[in-house]
Amino acid sequence: MTYDSLAGRTAVVTGAASGIGEAVARLLAAQGVRVALLARRAERLEELAQKIGADGGSALAVPADVTAEASVEAAVELVHGAFGRVDLVVNNAGVMLPNPVDAGRVDEWQRMIDTNVTGALRVVRAFRADLLDAAAAGRPADLVNVSSVAAHLMFPTYAVYGATKAALTYLSQALRGEFGPRDVRVTNVEPGFTDTELRGHIDNAELSEALEGLFGEVGSLAAEDIADLVAYATSRPRHVNLRQVVALPTRQA
Template structure:
C-alpha cells in the first residue's frame, strides 16, 4: 500500500479521521496538504509528520468559503503540484429533535456537510482530471456516514446531509470514472472522534455514553486504513462504496 509520488489533500485534518488519515498517507509516502480552520493544530500535525520522516504542508482553509479553498489549491499547487488524492472529510454533527427547530444548526450542517463538500470538489477537481489525463492515479474520497442509509432519531438533518454526499458520490462516479478519476464514498459507523463533543442535548449524550459501553467503537485509524487501502489499488480498480462498522454494532 505504498503511495509514493501521490499528492494528497485532507480536509478536516485538525482532528479525528482527518488527522489519522493524513498521518497514515504521509507514512505511506504521499505528500500531504492538511486543511482545516485551526491553524495551531494543523501546524502541530505537520511538525509531527515531518519529524516522522513524512512531507506535510499546513494550509488554513474553511471548506464553506470557496475563496479560501481556491487560495489553498493555489498554494498546494505551487508547493507540490496538482493534488491527485483528495480526502473530502470535513464535517459537523449537531443532532437535535426536529421539533426543536434548531435552524441555525440545520444550516451549519448543510453548509459544511453538503456545500463544503461541493466547494472542495470545485477547487480540486481540475487537478484530479489533470492527473488522470496524464495516466496517474486520481482519487476523490468523500467521507459520508452509515447514517446515510440507516435511520436514527434526532439526526434527521445530519442524516440527510450524509445521504446527499453518498448519492452525490455514486452519481459522480458515472461521470468521472470514464475519465480515469476514481470516486469513493466511505461510510463509517460509530467512530470515536470530536463529533460527539458537539452534542449538547443531555438525552442524546446519555445514549452516546450507553453506546460507548455497549461495544468497541471504531478508532479514526481504522477508517484511515480504509482510505489508504482504497487509494493504493491499481488505477483500474475502484472501491466505490465502503461501509465500515464496529463488529458488535447492530
C-alpha cells in the same frame, strides 16, 4: 500494513486537524504521500505538520474553512504553490449536531448543510481539474468522500445529519458517473460508530449521554481504522475502484 504504491502522490485532506482526517493524513504521509492539511484550526494543523515532518513525512498546514468560497480558493493557491497539482482528495470535513427537528435549530441545520454537503462540493470543484489531469496523464486519481452509515440507517434526532450524509453518498454515486469514464476513482466511505471529536459537538446533554451509552455498549472503531480503509482503497491498481466501503464495529447492527 504498507501501501507502497501510494509513494510519490500528492493529497489534500479536509478536516485534518483531528479524528479521521488527522489519521488519514498521518497514514498517507507515512506511505510517502505529500499531504496538504486543510482545516480551520491553524495551530492544530501546524502541530500535525511538524509531527509528520519529524517522522520523515511531508505535510503542509493550510488553514481553510470549506464553508467559505474565498477560503477554499486561497487554499488551492497555497497547495499548488507548495506541492503543485494533487491526485488524491479526501473530503472528510464534517459536523454532527443532533437535535429533534421540532427544536427548529436552523443554525445547526445550516451549519451541517454548509459543511457536509456544500463544503464537499466546493472542494470537489476546487480540485476536480487536478484529478482529471492526473488521470489523463495515466496516473492514479482518487476522490474519497467520508460519509456515514447514517445515510442509510435511521437514528432518532439525527434527521438533518443523516440527510446531509445521504446527500454526500448520492453525490459520490453521481460523481462516479461523471468522473469514472475519465479514469478518476470515486470512493464513498461510510463509517459506523467511530471515536472522533464529533461526539463532543453535541450541545444536548441528554442526547450526548445516550450516544455515550451506545458507544459503551456497542464499542467503536478508531479513526485509524478508517484511515486504513482510505489507504487501501486508493492504493489499488488504477483500474480498480472500491466504490462503496461500509465499516462498522462488529457489534453494531
